Amino acid sequence: MDKTFTKMTVAGCLLAASVSVHAALDDKAALQLMNKAQCAACHTLDKKGVGPAYLEVAKKRKSEKDAVAMLVKKVREGGTGVYGPIPMPPNPKANISDDDIKLMVEWILSK
Numbered sequence: 001m002d003k004t005f006t007k008m009t010v011a012g013c014l015l016a017a018s019v020s021v022h023a024a025l026d027d028k029a030a031l032q033l034m035n036k037a038q039c040a041a042c043h044t045l046d047k048k049g050v051g052p053a054y055l056e057v058a059k060k061r062k063s064e065k066d067a068v069a070m071l072v073k074k075v076r077e078g079g080t081g082v083y084g085p086i087p088m089p090p091n092p093k094a095n096i097s098d099d100d101i102k103l104m105v106e107w108i109l110s111k
């Protein structure tokens with residue numbers, strides 16, 4: 001009886017912890033991820049660089065249906081022609097995982 005209770009409590013805590021990790025990315029975590037995956041070489045939050053500012057992306061995409069899925073795919077595969085002639089190169093799995101791309105895209109769209 002006691003053992004079961006302990007197991008359930010531990011499982012509950014683990015679940016709560018993983019949910020909160022994935023629920024949202026704060027600005028600091030997002031910036032760390034951006035540096036690690038080298039997105040920061042081309043993007044900043046509010047200034048156009050090689051790529052568009054994330055605020056510009058958020059403004060354009062926020063109201064679009066399926067924006068998250070579309071942007072995750074575009075970040076993974078790269079693309080061009082929306083913000084100008086410069087292409088975004090593909091971002092390989094070795095640089096950033098699917099989960100991390102999704103977190104970044106959700107963070108961008110929350111801006």
Ligand code: HEC
Pocket residue numbers: 037038039040041042043050051052057060061071074075079080081082083084085086087088089091096101104105108
């Ligand atoms: C070598 C430069 C470069 C790197 C590195 C880069 N991007 Fe981009 N990104 C671009 C350019 C250029 C565009 C604009 C493409 C277009 O006009 O369609 C873009 C567009 C985007 C968009 C908007 C796409 C749309 O159609 O609305 C998102 C979101 C984005 N990048 C996220 C990321 C993330 C996240 C990373 C890191 C994993 C990253 N980028 C790495 C250059 C880059």
